[in-house]
Amino acid sequence: MDSLSSVLMSRPLCFAAALCVLTACGGGGSSGSAVSAGSLGTSHSASGSSAAGSAASGTTAAASTPTPTSNTAATSNSTPADPSGTASTPSPVPAPPPAPDPAQAPASTSAANAAKIVSVSLTASQTQIEVGQTVTLNWQSANASSCTASGGWSGSKGVFGTQVQASLKTSSDYWLSCTDVAGVGAMAGVSVTVRPAKPLRIDFKAEPATVSKSEQSVLTWTAYDATRCVSRNDWSGDRPVQGRFDTGALTKSMTYTLECSNAELTEVATVSVGVKTLSIEWQAPALNEDGSSAVDIAGYRVYWGAGPDTADGSVTINDSRQTSWQPDLPRGKYYFSVTAFDQDGNESEPSKTVLKDLS
Secondary structure, three states: HHHHHHHHHHHHHHHHHHHHHHHHHHHOOOOOOOOOOOOOOOOOEEOOOOOHHHHHHHHHHHOOOOOOOOOOOOOOOOOOOOOOOOOOOOOOOOOOOOOOOOOOOOOHHHHHOOOOEEEEEEEEEEEEEEOOOEEEEEEEEEOOEEEEEEOOOEEEEOOOOEEEEEEOOOOEEEEEEEEOOOEEEEEEEEEEEEEOOOOOOOEEEEEEEEEEEEOOOOEEEEEEOOOEEEEOOOOOOEEEOOOEEOOOOOOOOOEEEEEEEOOOOOEEEEEOOOOEEOEEEOOOEEEEOOOOOOOEEEEEEEEEOOOOOOEEEEEEEOOOOEEEEEEOOOOOOOEEEEEEOOOOOOOOOOOOOEEEEEE
């Protein structure tokens, strides 16, 4: 700092001295005048017939030299009297080089090198996921010519880009190394944690579980930690993980299966709805009333009524091999009996009456 201050503070003196010398030299001295490159104030005698003119011009210039304002002590530009009467010419002093302009100064080597440093960044759309979920990796690099993946992924990658990692089942660390043409590089990484699947459980029920014919049941279910459910057996199609289903009027017992799953597990639950069926059953007669074999039976008639001796309705079954019948009657209590008839239309006496409750 002291050296720089000295140069800057002495600059006005140097400029003034240079102006003085140039004025003196331009006053008409001969080209044969010799000028020393020595320090300011040191002079040498000029030779030649034009020395007197040079001395006169130098004297005028010396008289008009301005006083320097610098704090540096000034050295006299006057020339001592020559006893021979020949005037000497003052030596010109070269101006110092200008101070460097900071705005035009070249960038430092460290700044230039910093601009070429390879850098890379790698991020994930999510760093905490459930089993089976997906993440997207994003990366960017600077001053790199190639990148290579390792860890949870692999292979050559572009110097920037995205990549989807789908249906992840385990936690992974993803690394990306990028280098320039000289092999100098940088590395970045990101961790993705995959939380283990929770136990899958299905609550599935039918209410009521038993109905009379033409009645319905209601199915309700909740599949905990499931992402999808599908119905099977006596119903079908995709189902929500929580829902309700009306069976509609049932004429027979039904079985309903619900299969629910997530990325890791599958669970199956089944419920049944029973339909109360009233079945009237009998045995085919082996003998006719006269003791002969009953080989010509053509069918049966089933009678029912509100009382034991009342026949409010009947149904004819024209198949000698059928020995049961399910009544489709309004809810209530009924008395039933059965008769047989042959191919000629002869009908037997009714069987013993039985009471059935269809409620």
